């Protein structure tokens with residue numbers, strides 16, 4: 001079997017047949033089920049919900065988790081390849097999967113009780129239930145430690161008040177992992193269930209990016225949450241940050257998919273499109289753009305593979321993930337822009353995917369830690385001096 005996509009440095013030789021088969025499955029799902037409808041959903045600003053159980057059936061959600069909880073115990077590189085294929089389709093499609101797996105299933109698996117795991121993980125894995133992750137607030141994005149959402153103990157329950165902003169899948173979620181501060185200002189994670197009194201969500205409209213994805217605001221007004229819905233095995237900001245490390249891993253791989261789709265579109269267009277009597281791919285200036293893309297995609301692939309290897313050997317540090325998220329999103333964003341240039345006027349049309357990727361990648365550049373925040377994480381790692389404040 002061969003790696004699907006540009007393989008300048010023989011990535012195929014670093015992957016197992018099982019990993020390549022998983023890539024093929026995800027690739028076929030995206031081409032057959034998603035690409036025919038993506039423009040319709042992008043235009044109307046929503047997500048095709050019937051694809052969620054289909055992705056569950058294919059094993060995309062929480063795929064590295066134990067089979068006992070609905071996972072498939074696949075390698076981190078295989079999981080990365082799924083993310084890559086989904087984001088070749090659209091960053092919104094990959095977001096659904098990385099939120100469900102990295103931001104909802106992971107904290108329940110890692111920090112939840114056995115009852116919480118048994119109740120939610122199989123449902124989330126199969127796509128019968130949808131999850132969301134509520135960390136960001138309207139006044140606290142890059143600095144979640146300043147969150148205002150409060151959880152106050154009342155007998156065996158907690159009373160939660162506050163709101164969360166920019167929450168992927170918020171309004172369709174059956175379970176929300178919500179982070180709140182207790183009376184001693186300690187950050188704690190809670191599982192809020194759809195229908196709990198005082199817990200509501202409304203969708204955010206007017207996005208010019210990641211349109212084929214549902215983004216919501218969550219409101220909590222005196223929501224009574226039993227202590228059995230608290231994630232007992234974690235406290236402090238390291239809880240949500242460790243979840244973000246999982247989801248950022250998905251982005252480090254996924255963004256390569258968007259870059260590949262832009263590169264392949266531009267390469268093929270540049271061979272067909274003629275100006276001044278020859279294909280535009282024959283001009284040095286066009287080749288320089290295409291070469292930038294293949295160079296950066298190849299480096300991003302090698303980096304992603306190493307992140308996967310480190311993850312499986314237990315040696316992955318969150319600063320490695322920052323490098324992957326920061327670099328791979330930045331090169332995807334630049335590749336989308338260059339690809340759009342190569343396509344000329346056609347590049348702005350929805351007949352091609354490049355403008356959609358370009359718009360989406362503005363979100364991807366910002367969420368899950370902005371490009372600047374990942375620079376600061378790496379800066380602290382190498383100097384031992386935090387420069388956040």
Ligand SMILES: Cc1cc2nc3c(=O)[nH]c(=O)nc-3n(C[C@H](O)[C@H](O)[C@H](O)COP(=O)(O)OP(=O)(O)OC[C@H]3O[C@@H](n4cnc5c(N)ncnc54)[C@H](O)[C@@H]3O)c2cc1C
Nearest residue numbers: 133134135136141142166167168210363367368370372388
């Ligand atoms: C479509 C979409 C979906 C999202 N989904 C989710 C979700 O499911 N769950 C969730 O919890 N959140 C989600 N987010 C929120 C996202 O994680 C935040 O937008 C992100 O953390 C940045 O926060 P902010 O937008 O408030 O920007 P700010 O934190 O206000 O940052 C604004 C600018 O200031 C810069 N900046 C901030 N601090 C510093 C500093 N110390 N030094 C230098 N520069 C700095 C930033 O890099 C950025 O350029 C989503 C966002 C979007 C757009």
